[in-house]
Amino acid sequence: MKKTTLLIHFLCLGLASCLYFGEANAQNAYFFPKGEKLNPAIPTPEQFLGYPIGKHHTRYDQIISYFKELDRVSDRITSEIFGMSIEYRPQIVLKITSPANHARIEEIRKANLARSTQNTGDDMPMIMQINANVHGNEPSGGEAAIMAAYYLAASESEETLNWLNNMVILLDPIQNPDGRDRFVNWANMHKGTPFVSDPLDREHNEVWPGGRMNHYWFDPNRDWFLGIHPESRNRMKLFHQWRPYVFTDHHEMGTNSSFYFDPGMPSSNNWLIPKNLAENMHIRFAKYFEKGMNDIGSMYFTKEVFDKLYPGYGSSYANFYGGMGLLFEQASSRGHLQETTTIPITFEFTIRNQLAMALASIRATLGEKTELIKHRRAFFKTALENARKSPTKAYIFGDSQDENRTNAFANMLLMHEIEYYEVENDVNLDGKKFEKGKSFIVPTEQTNYVMVQSVFETNTKFMDSVFYDASAWSLVHAFGMPHTEVKTPLTKGKQVAAPKVKMPAMVEKSNYAYLIDWADYYAPKALYHLTNGGAIVQTSFKPFSTLVGGKERKYGYGTLVVPVQQQKISADSLFSLMQKVSKAAMLDVQTIGTGYNVAGIDLGSGNVRTVKKPEVLMVVGAGVSAYEAGEVWHLLDERVGMPVTKIEMATLPRANLSKYNTIIMVSAGGAFLGGGYNAIDEGIKNRLKSWLTSGGTLITFKSATEWAIKQGFTKEKLKEDKKEESKDKKDDKKELKISRLDFDKAQPTEGAKGINGSIFEMDLDITHPIGFGYTNRKIAVFKNSTTMLEPSANPYNTIGQYTANPLISGYISKENLKKLGSNTAAILVSSEGAGRIIMFADNPNFRGTWYGTNKLFLNALFLGSLISVPNVDAGEEVND
Ligand SMILES: [Zn+2]
Numbered sequence: 081m082k083k084t085t086l087l088i089h090f091l092c093l094g095l096a097s098c099l100y101f102g103e104a105n106a107q108n109a110y111f112f113p114k115g116e117k118l119n120p121a122i123p124t125p126e127q128f129l130g131y132p133i134g135k136h137h138t139r140y141d142q143i144i145s146y147f148k149e150l151d152r153v154s155d156r157i158t159s160e161i162f163g164m165s166i167e168y169r170p171q172i173v174l175k176i177t178s179p180a181n182h183a184r185i186e187e188i189r190k191a192n193l194a195r196s197t198q199n200t201g202d203d204m205p206m207i208m209q210i211n212a213n214v215h216g217n218e219p220s221g222g223e224a225a226i227m228a229a230y231y232l233a234a235s236e237s238e239e240t241l242n243w244l245n246n247m248v249i250l251l252d253p254i255q256n257p258d259g260r261d262r263f264v265n266w267a268n269m270h271k272g273t274p275f276v277s278d279p280l281d282r283e284h285n286e287v288w289p290g291g292r293m294n295h296y297w298f299d300p301n302r303d304w305f306l307g308i309h310p311e312s313r314n315r316m317k318l319f320h321q322w323r324p325y326v327f328t329d330h331h332e333m334g335t336n337s338s339f340y341f342d343p344g345m346p347s348s349n350n351w352l353i354p355k356n357l358a359e360n361m362h363i364r365f366a367k368y369f370e371k372g373m374n375d376i377g378s379m380y381f382t383k384e385v386f387d388k389l390y391p392g393y394g395s396s397y398a399n400f401y402g403g404m405g406l407l408f409e410q411a412s413s414r415g416h417l418q419e420t421t422t423i424p425i426t427f428e429f430t431i432r433n434q435l436a437m438a439l440a441s442i443r444a445t446l447g448e449k450t451e452l453i454k455h456r457r458a459f460f461k462t463a464l465e466n467a468r469k470s471p472t473k474a475y476i477f478g479d480s481q482d483e484n485r486t487n488a489f490a491n492m493l494l495m496h497e498i499e500y501y502e503v504e505n506d507v508n509l510d511g512k513k514f515e516k517g518k519s520f521i522v523p524t525e526q527t528n529y530v531m532v533q534s535v536f537e538t539n540t541k542f543m544d545s546v547f548y549d550a551s552a553w554s555l556v557h558a559f560g561m562p563h564t565e566v567k568t569p570l571t572k573g574k575q576v577a578a579p580k581v582k583m584p585a586m587v588e589k590s591n592y593a594y595l596i597d598w599a600d601y602y603a604p605k606a607l608y609h610l611t612n613g614g615a616i617v618q619t620s621f622k623p624f625s626t627l628v629g630g631k632e633r634k635y636g637y638g639t640l641v642v643p644v645q646q647q648k649i650s651a652d653s654l655f656s657l658m659q660k661v662s663k664a665a666m667l668d669v670q671t672i673g674t675g676y677n678v679a680g681i682d683l684g685s686g687n688v689r690t691v692k693k694p695e696v697l698m699v700v701g702a703g704v705s706a707y708e709a710g711e712v713w714h715l716l717d718e719r720v721g722m723p724v725t726k727i728e729m730a731t732l733p734r735a736n737l738s739k740y741n742t743i744i745m746v747s748a749g750g751a752f753l754g755g756g757y758n759a760i761d762e763g764i765k766n767r768l769k770s771w772l773t774s775g776g777t778l779i780t781f782k783s784a785t786e787w788a789i790k791q792g793f794t795k796e797k798l799k800e801d802k803k804e805e806s807k808d809k810k811d812d813k814k815e816l817k818i819s820r821l822d823f824d825k826a827q828p829t830e831g832a833k834g835i836n837g838s839i840f841e842m843d844l845d846i847t848h849p850i851g852f853g854y855t856n857r858k859i860a861v862f863k864n865s866t867t868m869l870e871p872s873a874n875p876y877n878t879i880g881q882y883t884a885n886p887l888i889s890g891y892i893s894k895e896n897l898k899k900l901g902s903n904t905a906a907i908l909v910s911s912e913g914a915g916r917i918i919m920f921a922d923n924p925n926f927r928g929t930w931y932g933t934n935k936l937f938l939n940a941l942f943l944g945s946l947i948s949v950p951n952v953d954a955g956e957e958v959n960d
Pocket residue numbers: 214215218301331332
């Protein structure tokens with residue numbers, strides 16, 4: 081491609097009129113207004129790429145090359161690489177403005193930040209940002225970004241010059257480069273000549289998991305609030321550097337839809353955002369979009385769907401900083417040409433709509449400059465006033481037993497530019513102790529109070545009952561972070577300005593044993609690396625206290641015990657391994673010289689058991705929830721550093737199951753996922769059952785738990801709805817009472833029955849291996865399914881149970897809440913022959929953010945094989 085490109089440039093420079101001139105003009109006429117003057121010195125995308133936009137999907141590296149070329153040839157454009165994706169694709173942003181503004185760009189940036197809270201800088205240029213392709217398989221936005229960049233570099237129209245003089249336009253063409261390339265290669269490699277419009281053609285049907293998600297199969301359009309992945313963290317940094325007033329997010333939806341622009345559903349705007357945004361700003365902007373679409377004859381809709389409740393969408397994050405997030409959804413051609421219920425939709429058509437809306441957004445941003453500046457100033461002013469009125473003066477948080485989890489939470493606050501401080505002295509409040517050096521204080525009186533509320537507050541009152549996504553995201557609960565509201569002024573220590581990383585103490589060499597506290601978030605990482613390095617590691621099934629430096633120190637359930645002599649490796653090798661692991665897992669290792677403990681069991685007790693290194697198989701492929709599988713993969717890769725073999729359901733018949741001691745099955749099924757585990761045939765099912773009963777550990781989530789129960793892997797039961805039976809049971813033919821509802825009520829009525837994502841309280845047996853490392857029985861769990869389990873007949877097998885009044889935050893129907901609070905089990909363990917099945921009703925790894933429940937899953941993975949289920953009949957353990 082590079083050679084062709086150079087050749088085209090040579091020809092363009094060498095001849096008075098470029099060879100591609102005619103074709104480029106034809107394409108420009110389709111995309112841009114009639115009579116547009118476009119500077120011929122700027123290469124059109126077609127001249128540069130060798131094909132007209134819309135006739136092929138543009139690879140990400142080609143976009144980077146074209147943007148660098150625009151930077152080179154145009155004095156209106158500079159490009160900046162602001163990060164790198166997981167698969168090492170550079171993240172690029174274009175800064176587009178007049179040459180004069182480029183000369184003072186830093187001054188403009190600073191003035192823009194200052195004008196949020198000061199009455200200065202009204203005459204300075206406006207800042208807005210165009211963003212596309214956060215979902216990799218929604219490519220029209222990305223191609224439109226190419227056309228927009230070209231247009232802004234080449235257009236000589238009065239309007240464009242006015243934009244450039246009065247605005248700085250930031251353009252991030254592809255927010256998810258890894259997913260985008262996956263999709264683009266799929267569409268291009270299946271493209272026919274001529275195009276094949278049949279919706280069943282392979283071109284229009286990607287294989288699992290598709291290009292929507294990032295490398296780890298996460299939805300990057302939920303990660304703005306969470307910042308789990310580097311792509312989003314880099315974008316958040318860029319966002320805060322510039323704080324654009326308007327932030328567009330260009331998406332795609334079903335092929336038979338039309339086009340969506342804001343305003344969205346009036347009932348589902350976030351309660352923390354001033355009404356002016358939905359009731360004034362969105363209405364003003366919609367006028368520009370209306371005209372833009374009418375001018376090209378495209379159909380569209382507004383108001384019916386899409387919420388802005390959750391702060392983690394690209395189209396909502398800016399709202400929490402007094403800006404305006406804009407969502408665009410284009411019906412997808414998903415491929416180059418596809419039949420619809422009207423005429424076939426072309427890729428070009430989808431690109432043109434997106435381009436029209438990108439340009440209309442620029443027009444609107446400048447047109448509504450005064451209103452935007454006013455809105456943001458009022459936003460921050462109101463936030464401060466509300467903070468002053470709030471009885472909560474600050475939040476204090478910290479888990480002194482788990483500095484790594486505490487730091488992860490605190491560092492996330494920094495990403496949102498939330499101001500917080502060290503605590504000056506130990507604080508005892510609401511029966512909780514917050515230790516100096518391991519706790520932090522977040523004053524409510526700060527400009528980013530709205531974000532503080534989003535992180536710490538809960539909500540259980542909603543105007544609507546149908547949600548596009550989760551209705552709860554209180555991060556303090558996701559992290560399981562001990563915290564409390566402070567109602568009286570507290571002296572604060574130093575402000576935290578940089579991410580905190582725990583520096584473990586130097587490991588001292590031992591000739592007897594080492595101890596590692598299992599309460600630390602990264603203890604499973606240490607365990608994996610120790611066993612992988614050849615060390616024999618044990619775990620304590622009972623707590624104990626030992627003398628450390630003459631002082632008694634308590635060690636809880638699950639403490640790792642590493643004896644020095646009972647090893648296959650030398651004491652020196654073990655010591656050097658221990659040093660490496662302590663550094664890698666950022667945790668302290670305690671050197672112990674005696675096995676005699678001052679309280680509780682001794683180190684040589686039968687209650688200190690040897691851990692087996694997990695050899696893990698995760699079932700993946702069509703039908704399986706790629707999100708949940710990706711979350712497991714990400715957790716094990718990034719936070720534990722251990723490999724997990726991902727095996728396609730279709731490949732399972734070839735797998736030698738005895739190679740693995742642990743099998744993970746995340747949710748699957750439902751119409752959307754294509755039937756889930758039903759694809760596993762009887763033969764495989766029987767092999768799985770015999771693998772289980774001969775000693776395997778099977779871990780299931782949500783619908784996989786339902787599947788395992790229905791397939792007879794265990795005798796545990798699902799909680800069924802109590803059906804209204806006719807009074808006379810014998811009279812089967814008696815008519816059931818059927819209520820009648822209007823057709824129009826179907827969506828809200830049925831939607832309200834689901835649990836889309838809310839936070840509930842669970843009572844956890846912290847003396848059970850699945851609960852090891854937890855110190856509080858009451859923990860918060862995220863639930864986004866209706867999977868509910870009957871408590872086990874064996875009193876020791878219900879490890880987790882929702883509390884009687886379990887709702888912490890989010891929406892749930894009264895019926896579901898009642899059912900959940902009536903002794904419903906959340907985690908069951910059942911012994912099956914020599915093996916065991918660990919059943920979760922929920923997903924403990926949700927969006928890589930639930931640091932608070934990750935350990936439940938990691939306990940299942942690392943300690944599952946040690947679970948012995950007390951047999952209540954015989955009064956003895958059946959599996960040891
Ligand atoms: Zn999307």
